[in-house]
Amino acid sequence: MKVLITGAAGFLGQRLARELLARSVLKSASGTLEPITRLVLLDVVAAPDFDDPRVQIETGDISVRSVLDRVIDADTAAIFHLAAIVSGQAEADFDLGMRINLDASRLVLDVCRARGHRPRVVFTSSVAVYGGTLSDVVLDDTALNPQSSYGAQKAIAELLLSDYTRRGFVDGRVLRLPTISVRPGAPNAAASSFASGIIREPLNGVRAICPVAPETRIWLLSPHKAIDCLIAGLELDTAALGERRTLNLPGLSVSVAQMVEALRDVAGDAAASLIDWQPDPRIERIVGSWPGHWDTLRAERLGLSGDRSFADVIRAYRDEITP
Numbered sequence: 012m013k014v015l016i017t018g019a020a021g022f023l024g025q026r027l028a029r030e031l032l033a034r035s036v037l038k039s040a041s042g043t044l045e046p047i048t049r050l051v052l053l054d055v056v057a058a059p060d061f062d063d064p065r066v067q068i069e070t071g072d073i074s075v076r077s078v079l080d081r082v083i084d085a086d087t088a089a090i091f092h093l094a095a096i097v098s099g100q101a102e103a104d105f106d107l108g109m110r111i112n113l114d115a116s117r118l119v120l121d122v123c124r125a126r127g128h129r130p131r132v133v134f135t136s137s138v139a140v141y142g143g144t145l146s147d148v149v150l151d152d153t154a155l156n157p158q159s160s161y162g163a164q165k166a167i168a169e170l171l172l173s174d175y176t177r178r179g180f181v182d183g184r185v186l187r188l189p190t191i192s193v194r195p196g197a198p199n200a201a202a203s204s205f206a207s208g209i210i211r212e213p214l215n216g217v218r219a220i221c222p223v224a225p226e227t228r229i230w231l232l233s234p235h236k237a238i239d240c241l242i243a244g245l246e247l248d249t250a251a252l253g254e255r256r257t258l259n260l261p262g263l264s265v266s267v268a269q270m271v272e273a274l275r276d277v278a279g280d281a282a283a284s285l286i287d288w289q290p291d292p293r294i295e296r297i298v299g300s301w302p303g304h305w306d307t308l309r310a311e312r313l314g315l316s317g318d319r320s321f322a323d324v325i326r327a328y329r330d331e332i333t334p
């Protein structure tokens with residue numbers, strides 16, 4: 012089976028690629044496990060450290076048709092479309108966000124349509140599609156009301172994926188990812204970057220700024236579970252999904268205060284005291300528009316699962332970074 016990951020040099024893209032290579036098989040549309048014979052990794056920069064004969068590294072911009080024509084052919088049975096401009100950057104640069112998050116997502120679908128082979132496509136959407144005054148608990152089909160350009164771009168792309176699926180051009184699956192935490196490495200331009208920083212930096216003995224109030228609720232998923240869900244989402248039986256192609260993944264709903272308590276439980280008072288509370292109205296406005304309570308029963312019934320507790324997520328991260 013030939014598989015494509017867009018945004019493959021990114022945080023989730025690299026992890027997904029390594030997990031697919033380790034598993035070496037994927038469930039195909041016919042329900043059988045097929046060996047992954049070719050894994051195409053597309054990004055604007057080369058995905059690093061992949062020394063595997065199954066891997067084909069491609070560099071290029073997904074908003075350029077000739078790049079997509081090069082990497083999607085009639086043998087590309089599965090596409091994980093992850094390439095994106097993250098929330099903070101898409102808000103700061105309207106044109107870039109529209110070009111990559113929206114126009115290029117449609118281009119991916121159009122190239123699939125031109126090939127005529129109806130590949131399975133997983134699209135990574137976000138909590139940012141919701142906003143405004145919300146019901147106490149958010150369901151898969153709660154009305155979309157994004158309060159950021161990133162959220163609007165993801166919401167429109169979700170609808171496109173559903174319609175291209177309805178028309179039979181692709182077999183699409185939209186997975187709305189919670190904020191992924193704990194994310195290793197440097198902070199990024201996502202408005203939710205602090206949700207990793209307030210754990211990662213103190214575990215390294217470094218001070219961290221929390222730009223939102225302690226009572227702010229966040230919906231979280233560990234990187235490990237996120238990758239499991241992306242693969243499970245791709246493998247979901249088409250008939251079981253029916254015409255409802257969008258799933259909220261089973262995240263943990265926690266307040267920032269509870270996150271810090273979990274940090275205290277796992278790493279002690281010294282680590283928890285390394286957080287400086289410095290409200291940033293720009294981040295509070297974006298993150299505060301995202302809902303905190305979720306009903307993800309449908310995803311769970313379809314076999315997708317999340318983390319047991321945020322303390323477990325911190326422990327797993329600590330074990331991963333400890334040599």
Ligand SMILES: NC(=O)c1ccc[n+]([C@@H]2O[C@H](COP(=O)([O-])OP(=O)(O)OC[C@H]3O[C@@H](n4cnc5c(N)ncnc54)[C@H](O)[C@@H]3O)[C@@H](O)[C@H]2O)c1
Nearest residue numbers: 018020021022023054055072073093094095135188190191
């Ligand atoms: N990490 C999270 O907390 C989170 C939460 C919700 C949704 N998501 C979504 O999951 C996906 C992956 O997220 P991530 O955390 O790995 O992000 P990331 O920023 O680490 O990776 C995105 C990748 O897309 C690439 N990219 C950007 N523009 C491109 C272009 N024009 N052509 C080709 N590649 C391009 C970037 O170079 C980057 O490597 C994104 O669609 C994101 O919106 C992530």
